[in-house]
Amino acid sequence: MTRRFTSLAGSGLLTMALLLAQTEARAQDDLLKTLEQQATDSARAEYVQATFKGTRVINGQSVETPGAGTMVFLISHRFGTLNSGAYNFFGLDQATIRLGLEYGLNDRLTVGVGRSSLEKTYDGFLKYRALRQSTGPRAVPVSVTLFASSALTSLKFTGEDRPDHSRLTYTYQALIARKFSPALSLQLMPTLVHRNFVNTRAQQNDVYALGIAGRQKLTKRVALTAEYYYLLPGNTADEFRNSLALGFDIETGGHVFQLHFTNSQGMIEKFFIPQTTGRWTKGDIYFGFNISRVFTLRSKE
Amino acid sequence: MKYFLVALSLLSWNLASAQSKYTTPSGVVTFFSSTPLEDIAANSNQVGAVFDMTSGQMAFTVPMKSFQFKRSLMQEHFNENYVESDKFPRATFAGKVVSFQPDVVRKAGPQPVQVEGDLTIHGVKRHIRVPGTLELKDNQLIAKSKFVVAPADYNIEIPALVRENIAKTVEVSVSLLCKPVITVAQP
Numbered sequence: 001m002t003r004r005f006t007s008l009a010g011s012g013l014l015t016m017a018l019l020l021a022q023t024e025a026r027a028q029d030d031l032l033k034t035l036e037q038q039a040t041d042s043a044r045a046e047y048v049q050a051t052f053k054g055t056r057v058i059n060g061q062s063v064e065t066p067g068a069g070t071m072v073f074l075i076s077h078r079f080g081t082l083n084s085g086a087y088n089f090f091g092l093d094q095a096t097i098r099l100g101l102e103y104g105l106n107d108r109l110t111v112g113v114g115r116s117s118l119e120k121t122y123d124g125f126l127k128y129r130a131l132r133q134s135t136g137p138r139a140v141p142v143s144v145t146l147f148a149s150s151a152l153t154s155l156k157f158t159g160e161d162r163p164d165h166s167r168l169t170y171t172y173q174a175l176i177a178r179k180f181s182p183a184l185s186l187q188l189m190p191t192l193v194h195r196n197f198v199n200t201r202a203q204q205n206d207v208y209a210l211g212i213a214g215r216q217k218l219t220k221r222v223a224l225t226a227e228y229y230y231l232l233p234g235n236t237a238d239e240f241r242n243s244l245a246l247g248f249d250i251e252t253g254g255h256v257f258q259l260h261f262t263n264s265q266g267m268i269e270k271f272f273i274p275q276t277t278g279r280w281t282k283g284d285i286y287f288g289f290n291i292s293r294v295f296t297l298r299s300k301e
Numbered sequence: 302m303k304y305f306l307v308a309l310s311l312l313s314w315n316l317a318s319a320q321s322k323y324t325t326p327s328g329v330v331t332f333f334s335s336t337p338l339e340d341i342a343a344n345s346n347q348v349g350a351v352f353d354m355t356s357g358q359m360a361f362t363v364p365m366k367s368f369q370f371k372r373s374l375m376q377e378h379f380n381e382n383y384v385e386s387d388k389f390p391r392a393t394f395a396g397k398v399v400s401f402q403p404d405v406v407r408k409a410g411p412q413p414v415q416v417e418g419d420l421t422i423h424g425v426k427r428h429i430r431v432p433g434t435l436e437l438k439d440n441q442l443i444a445k446s447k448f449v450v451a452p453a454d455y456n457i458e459i460p461a462l463v464r465e466n467i468a469k470t471v472e473v474s475v476s477l478l479c480k481p482v483i484t485v486a487q488p
Contacts, residue, residue: 027358031358032362032393035349035350035360035361035362036349036393049376049377049380049381050377050380050381066373067373070372070374107373182385182387182388220382220385220458221382252460252463253463253466296374299371
């Protein structure tokens with residue numbers, strides 16, 4: 001009887017010790033749970049970051065801007081067409097290039113300048129992040145960036161004199177993007193390209209296009225990208241091709257390398273939207289790359 | 302009967318503990334990585350922490366996206382490539398002060414303590430034991446700790462190209478100023 005009682009008492013103590021140990025562990029977890037509860041209750045609005053890796057998808061702009069105080073040096077390069085044959089080393093003998101600098105005045109507004117070897121063109125642009133995709137209370141489903149650029153060709157005119165303003169072309173874009181998952185982002189780009197001067201009466205001064213672009217991450221640092229600009233019906237759409245580009249983004253520290261194939265030779269809107277002549281099916285494909293290097297000129301405090 | 306007593310004692314213990322909690326929604330945590338090439342520092346002032354004065358148990362949690370870097374690109378890479386904030390939005394710690402005596406904190410000045418528990422970063426939970434100090438001042442609990450964390454321990458992969466820029470171990474400092482929780486009077 002006594003023995004039975006002691007064993008019972010013993011098991012009772014053991015249970016108690018176990019229970020205590022359990023409660024202790026549970027108490028810690030409970031503390032954590034309470035905290036997490038509070039944290040989710042007061043969740044703050046958070047901007048969705050890195051919809052795209054760079055400020056360009058391929059040829060065209062992405063919703064991304066460099067951020068306050070950050071300067072991006074961008075080297076864009078397109079070789080000749082793949083179908084130019086072994087004599088031209090499949091296009092590698094020829095090259096067009098654009099050198100660009102862009103600087104984030106603040107987290108929303110960016111200014112940029114560039115110079116393309118094609119038609120000796122200078123360009124300058126402003127890019128403004130009007131809306132940023134965010135989570136939390138009052139979530140915003142998409143990011144919207146507005147883009148305006150002007151391009152000036154400094155090529156010597158042959159033949160009759162033309163006024164200087166005929167050298168100018170303007171581009172206006174609304175870039176609307178959504179990062180659907182950490183890996184997948186899509187972007188729509190309604191675009192207007194206004195050319196002050198066109199060669200014939202039939203050619204359009206105003207060319208409208210709708211672009212669509214996407215990026216799918218393959219690994220944390222490598223992503224597949226695609227970009228397509230559809231020319232709205234008109235003379236330009238009849239005479240020229242829609243621009244299509246496919247490529248890879250490879251990111252390493254402060255650099256982003258973008259390698260791609262495209263049927264457009266130029267690297268600014270006035271070239272690749274209304275002046276694309278290459279046909280993918282005929283092998284008029286330009287291999288090219290963009291390399292960006294980021295410099296922090298002014299750091300956040 | 303015996304179990305009833307056990308249950309009762311546990312219940313009362315829980316009640317007692319509920320009245321002596323200190324908490325903050327805005328603790329500060331900073332980390333610092335130093336290499337010959339580059340110093341990287343970030344801080345967050347959104348640490349949620351709670352400390353139980355009777356048992357010495359504590360927990361804290363910090364949203365990874367709340368870390369602020371000097372360079373926006375670093376911040377982006379931190380979230381996108383290293384700690385994968387979309388997948389693992391928070392770092393947490395749940396643990397207790399080793400052989401805790403409530404009296405210790407009531408002494409003047411910061412009192413050295415050892416804290417042990419589970420630190421979870423990047424979805425990896427590890428048992429750690431770190432030094433720290435506790436101080437009760439004007440009915441506020443000041444908790445401080447400084448320790449090192451190795452990114453590799455938490456499966457945070459660093460690519461070869463930037464390996465020289467990121468230190469093997471990162472120094473973490475935690476500083477919490479906790480206010481007592483005002484509990485509703487027990488019936």
